[in-house]
Amino acid sequence: MKRAIALLLLSGLALSGCSDKPQNLNRAKNWDAPAYSGAAKAYMAAGWTAGDKASWEQQMRTRNQRQNDYSR
């Protein structure tokens, strides 16, 4: 009985390591998803296609011109 309890405790101790989150700092740089990949649909601005980089860049340029008094 004692051996079984000891074995159970030991296996519990050994398994506790499995829930540890990795704490290393060598994550690859720029792990963020690109902005042109889009976000939640409810808040997306109309006029461009999520996932299409060229379309997103055009959307940014068009949107930027709203800040230009001389093109309005």
Add this chain to the structure above:
Amino acid sequence: MARMKFLCDAERCIECNGCVTACKAEHNVPWGVNRRRVVTLNDGVAGEKSMSVSCMHCSDAPCMAVCPVDCFYRTDEGVVLHDKDICIGCGYCSYACPFGAPQFPSNGTFGLRGKMDKCTFCAGGPEENGSAAEFEKYGRNRLAEGKLPACAEMCSTKALLGGDGDVVADIFRTRAITRGKGSEVWGWGTAYGKPTQGESKKAAAPEGGKS
């Protein structure tokens, strides 16, 4: 596409603090943290100038250079962001930043200094774009929604420009030319002085005594 940049036109800024309010509201920024603020020079004196300041997303960011845990990264659009899961809140970035952009919220009962918080150019963080986790840590990801930063988009006088650096430069150049100014407003002339300034100094040196 060029890098994303902010530019504040001091001739237009009226110190309304609308950009500050827009930023706080858009990202649910906690008390005591101002990702953006308006700085006024010669306040109260005729001809005072105001300017909206936040993280300028430097091309060679000193915060990135000094971070001991390397939590900063730069997106393809040149936006400087950081990972709050890695940040230890040491404050080195705050000493390195010439704009005072890094902010530290007070957390918990004893007001412990929390993880660094700063302007994200409305580009969120490393979490999934538009997710609840991203909003909670970094605020809205407007770039992924096809929008530009809230502060620049809602600026009533359009003093604060934000977006593609080339487009922003074009807009400002048109303004400066319309005001009757030329290349002295930006570029080489501003950074290094006019060629004539150097000549006049040289001419004045023999008469002026000590240099």
